[in-house]
Amino acid sequence: MTSILKKYTYLLFLLLLPACYAQQSTMQQKDSLKFSNKIVPDTIWREAYVALSHYPELKDTPIEFRFKKNIKKSFMQAQPKVGGLFKNRKNRSYLIFINEKFTIEDEVFDITSVPSEVLIGWIGHELGHIMDYRDRSAVNLIWFGVKYVTSKNYIREAERAADTYAVNHGLGENIIATKNFIINHSKLSDSYKSRIEDLYLSPEEIMVLINESFEETFDD
Numbered sequence: 124m125t126s127i128l129k130k131y132t133y134l135l136f137l138l139l140l141p142a143c144y145a146q147q148s149t150m151q152q153k154d155s156l157k158f159s160n161k162i163v164p165d166t167i168w169r170e171a172y173v174a175l176s177h178y179p180e181l182k183d184t185p186i187e188f189r190f191k192k193n194i195k196k197s198f199m200q201a202q203p204k205v206g207g208l209f210k211n212r213k214n215r216s217y218l219i220f221i222n223e224k225f226t227i228e229d230e231v232f233d234i235t236s237v238p239s240e241v242l243i244g245w246i247g248h249e250l251g252h253i254m255d256y257r258d259r260s261a262v263n264l265i266w267f268g269v270k271y272v273t274s275k276n277y278i279r280e281a282e283r284a285a286d287t288y289a290v291n292h293g294l295g296e297n298i299i300a301t302k303n304f305i306i307n308h309s310k311l312s313d314s315y316k317s318r319i320e321d322l323y324l325s326p327e328e329i330m331v332l333i334n335e336s337f338e339e340t341f342d343d
């Protein structure tokens with residue numbers, strides 16, 4: 124009887140060992156985070172790290188991820204920090220607002236219930252917006268903001284630009300995961316789904332983009 128008990132204790136020990144190692148290695152990874160000027164909440168740092176690693180251009184760009192309650196109509200939102208808008212483009216800093224809890228027609232969504240690969244796609248898309256903002260002057264950004272809130276065509280263009288940046292930075296699969304999560308999620312309302320379908324690239328369009336970016340790499 125005791126030998127069986129011993130055997131089980133040993134087995135349990137063996138099973139727990141990799142878990143301890145895994146914990147240790149992620150800790151080390153966090154400590155050696157090679158990005159500077161980033162503020163990331165603990166609950167999403169892994170996903171932010173993976174998404175950021177696809178954008179070496181943003182290595183030193185100041186970006187703060189901040190939870191916010193009730194962002195209208197979306198999970199996340201990227202924008203330049205207003206205070207630094209007129210700074211030199213290189214020193215400009217950005218905010219990515221994230222809805223910790225997200226309500227669509229009385230149905231509450233929680234960030235922790237979103238799968239990692241989907242979250243990485245979402246963050247990758249927001250980083251795509253920042254890539255787009257980086258090339259714009261302050262005046263252009265203000266004009267961009269005005270057009271974004273007044274023109275549906277303009278929203279479509281901006282969202283497609285962000286998706287395209289993400290796909291070209293190797294996050295195509297994650298962007299597709301994000302789309303499928305929205306489209307297939309039974310809890311999301313049809314009006315939200317059709318808004319997404321209207322304004323964003325479809326999974327099929329993203330596949331075309333992924334194939335194109337592969338062909339380009341092949342041509343080089």
Ligand SMILES: [Zn+2]
Nearest residue numbers: 248252282285
């Ligand atoms: Zn967007």
